[in-house]
Amino acid sequence: MxxxxxxxxxxxxxxxxxxxxxxxxxxxxxxxxxxxxxxxxxxxxxxxxxxxxxxxxxxxxxxxxxxxxxxxxxxxxxxxxxxxxxxxxxxxxxxxxxxxxxxxxxxxxxxxxxxxxxxxxxxxxxxxxxxxxxxxxxxxxxxxxxxxxxxxxxxxxxxxxxxxxxxxxxxxxxxxxxxxxxxxxxxxxxxxxxSTDSLTQAASREHLIEQGKFELQQAIQHNRDFSILVYDIDYFKNINDTYGHDVGDAALKMLSEIAKALLRPTDLLGRLGGDEFVVLLPNTDKATACNIANRLLEHVNGTEFVSGEAFSASIGITQMREGDDFNSIFKRADNALYAAKKAGRNCIRLN
Structure with missing residues (x-):
């Protein structure tokens, strides 16, 4: 112009x-x-x-x-x-x-x-x-x-x-x-x-992966711990099918707000897609990651998305190992999530 x-x-x-x-x-x-x-x-x-x-x-x-x-x-x-x-x-x-x-x-x-x-x-x-x-x-x-x-x-x-x-x-x-x-x-x-997911205001998939690679590299260079937490809502498809996508969207936003309130300033919550979320935990060992996951699961179980219907979630955790890249550490955390689902859901599994 x-x-x-x-x-x-x-x-x-x-x-x-x-x-x-x-x-x-x-x-x-x-x-x-x-x-x-x-x-x-x-x-x-x-x-x-x-x-x-x-x-x-x-x-x-x-x-x-x-x-x-x-x-x-x-x-x-x-x-x-x-x-x-x-x-x-x-x-x-x-x-x-x-x-x-x-x-x-x-x-x-x-x-x-x-x-x-x-x-x-x-x-x-x-x-x-x-x-x-x-x-x-x-x-x-x-x-x-x-x-x-x-x-x-x-x-x-x-x-x-x-x-x-x-x-x-x-x-x-x-x-x-x-x-x-x-x-x-x-x-x-x-x-x-x-960099931001428009629905939940968590980090977008692209920003999450980019930041995950950066945090992993920082952990390797400075010999620090690094853990990843992956979780999703149990039977989320049933929530959408039964109550509608507007209730499902509200549920995703609600759980995102709960997670962000529980996390530390250095942690990053990102939405991978659908109802699956990833939490990057810099300078965090698996014991601390488990404590964070337990707090998250406790608050999720105490939240109702409609009257009389409470959430539940399955959570997978892993800690960085020697030779890891972001793909390998994420895949391990994702496998832990599926192990939690096979164990009956609404639980935590460490890989």
């Missing part, structure tokens, strides 16, 4: 330049000989005006009529329009930088000194990466208006092209940087979706 906006700005400014200069030439207000020296400053100046003012106009219209008009702010990022508490200091820094660099140009009358204004990119990148869209757009407009004011006040018209280019460059960079908070937020949402 930002690339499209910048291309539209450049095209619109070029069209305006062509039409105005053509009109001036045809009406005799400008000689055709002056066109070659005039069109570029005209174009850059118009482009600076459009790139700065049009987002500000769109923003103001949207603020006045939030449900009827432009949605440019929503496309950039749908956050609050309120600036942070530090926004005024960022504006002050930008203003001081503009004053210092333009006074330097005034006293030196050097074209080289005028290029110091490009340092304005730095505070505006800071603003763009730490503020929401509207404060960014407002800060660009304020800086640009301040530059125009000082050009006239300090009689710096000989350097106006440098300042016009600066406004365009700073604004274009800020536009792209404005997308950073949105990208961070969207990436965070994506990571959360990928």
């Amino acid at each position: 930002i690339i499209s906006f910048l291309l539209i700005v450049a095209t619109a400014a070029l069209a305006a330049t062509f039409l105005v200069i053509t009109s001036l030439s045809l009406s005799g207000m400008m000689s055709f000989a002056d066109v070659s020296a005039t069109w570029l400053p005209f174009w850059i100046g118009d482009m600076a005006g459009i790139i700065i003012l049009s987002p500000l106009f769109f923003s103001c219209i949207q603020l006045a009529y939030p449900h009827k008009c432009f949605t440019i702010l929503k496309h950039i990022e749908g956050q609050s329009n309120q600036p942070t508490a530090q926004f005024k200091y960022k504006i002050l820094l930008s203003s001081c930088l503009i004053i210092v660099t333009m006074l330097l140009t005034k006293f030196t009358q050097s074209m080289d000194s005028s290029f110091a204004i490009f340092f304005l990119v730095l505070p505006h990148m800071w603003i763009a990466c730490t503020e929401t869209a509207f404060p960014n757009i407002l800060s660009l407009a304020l800086s640009s208006i301040f530059i125009v004011f000082l050009i006239d006040l300090l009689a710096l018209m000989d350097f106006v092209m440098v300042y016009q280019y600066t406004i365009n460059v700073v604004a274009a960079n800020a536009m792209f940087a404005m997308a950073i908070p949105a990208l961070i937020a969207h990436n965070h949402q994506l990571v959360t979706r990928v």
Whole structure:
């Protein structure tokens, strides 16, 4: 969207330049000989005006009529329009930088000194990466208006092209940087979706396996214990068939909340699929894992998913052995789970 906006700005400014200069030439207000020296400053100046003012106009219209008009702010990022508490200091820094660099140009009358204004990119990148869209757009407009004011006040018209280019460059960079908070937020949402099971809010299968491999590697490198607990709900298919999938889903969420409340901060609960869950137990030997499993089974047995109907679960446990990879340790825990089922369910087996 930002690339499209910048291309539209450049095209619109070029069209305006062509039409105005053509009109001036045809009406005799400008000689055709002056066109070659005039069109570029005209174009850059118009482009600076459009790139700065049009987002500000769109923003103001949207603020006045939030449900009827432009949605440019929503496309950039749908956050609050309120600036942070530090926004005024960022504006002050930008203003001081503009004053210092333009006074330097005034006293030196050097074209080289005028290029110091490009340092304005730095505070505006800071603003763009730490503020929401509207404060960014407002800060660009304020800086640009301040530059125009000082050009006239300090009689710096000989350097106006440098300042016009600066406004365009700073604004274009800020536009792209404005997308950073949105990208961070969207990436965070994506990571959360990928790593979290949407129903139970336990770790997803992919995240569980990835974290399991990592924890196993850590245990091997640091010579620590590592255990895995695998469990599922006994006769879960009967719950779905008898009471419906909504009750089954509620049961899965309920048991997930029970398990997470019992586990330590370093443990990880993940949903492997269906009603089967895995608990990663870093720095845990089989005796401690059995204690955790017994607490879990006790709380599961004490929970009713409907009036008069309590849960039961089968649990398999294993501890890391020499030469294990994640597949082997998980398979051993899964075999322990099936041993618990064969033993009559609602029990714990260690492999």
